[in-house]
Amino acid sequence: MNYCPKCDIVIRGDKICCPLCQGKTAEPPEGKFIPEMAGIEAFPVIERRISTVTVIRLATFLFLTLEISFGAVCWLLGPESHWAGIVMLGIFVGWLDILVLRYLRSNILKLLTVEFYVAIAVNIYVDKMTNMHGWSLAWVTPFVLLATGLTTLIVAYVTRLRPSEYVTYIVFDTVMALLQFIPIRAGLNPVVLPAIIIAAFYLVLMAGVVVFQYNDLKAALGRRFNF
Numbered sequence: 001m002n003y004c005p006k007c008d009i010v011i012r013g014d015k016i017c018c019p020l021c022q023g024k025t026a027e028p029p030e031g032k033f034i035p036e037m038a039g040i041e042a043f044p045v046i047e048r049r050i051s052t053v054t055v056i057r058l059a060t061f062l063f064l065t066l067e068i069s070f071g072a073v074c075w076l077l078g079p080e081s082h083w084a085g086i087v088m089l090g091i092f093v094g095w096l097d098i099l100v101l102r103y104l105r106s107n108i109l110k111l112l113t114v115e116f117y118v119a120i121a122v123n124i125y126v127d128k129m130t131n132m133h134g135w136s137l138a139w140v141t142p143f144v145l146l147a148t149g150l151t152t153l154i155v156a157y158v159t160r161l162r163p164s165e166y167v168t169y170i171v172f173d174t175v176m177a178l179l180q181f182i183p184i185r186a187g188l189n190p191v192v193l194p195a196i197i198i199a200a201f202y203l204v205l206m207a208g209v210v211v212f213q214y215n216d217l218k219a220a221l222g223r224r225f226n227f
């Protein structure tokens with residue numbers, strides 16, 4: 001009962017009266033194309049354009065924040081942080097290619113998330129090649145995952161993204177944060193506290209998404225995985 005024979009329109013959901021003519025609705029006739037049934041949304045989802053200047057400012061701000069916080073971590077760790085140079089160089093390279101890729105107009109959040117995941121992989125690889133002291137799992141991975149989460153929230157806020165445009169990234173990051181328990185189980189992570197704090201941070205974030213943005217989450221995941 002979502003079809004008005006008089007206006008020849010299909011209404012969302014089950015309604016007794018047509019909102020246009022107040023006439024009685026009926027079952028849609030056989031063979032009538034109903035966008036809702038075909039999984040097509042009623043209104044178009046408009047991509048928001050973000051200005052290049054905003055993105056470059058954002059990237060530069062994040063770059064400075066990362067280098068400063070990372071510098072602070074190194075200072076706290078003292079001589080143990082011989083790997084710091086590689087990470088700081090990595091952050092610098094990440095910032096540079098954001099500037100370059102921005103001109104190719106890609107999705108900034110996707111780009112940053114990929115950059116961060118690549119940074120994690122590269123660091124674990126470097127750690128493995130240098131006798132696997134575990135610094136990549138103990139410090140770099142939780143730190144980069146924290147940066148990824150903060151980046152997602154900052155980009156979402158500054159560029160006024162709709163929840164359905166960024167919740168998927170929070171889901172991916174939560175999965176990444178929980179994957180940290182694999183090396184912990186295997187005894188490869190010498191300092192587990194940062195990893196556990198980050199995993200808890202993401203579970204809380206995820207709980208917030210599920211509780212407050214359930215419909216956006218469902219819509220976003222449905223669009224991505226087609227269910």
Ligand SMILES: [Zn+2]
Nearest residue numbers: 004007018021
């Ligand atoms: Zn009508």
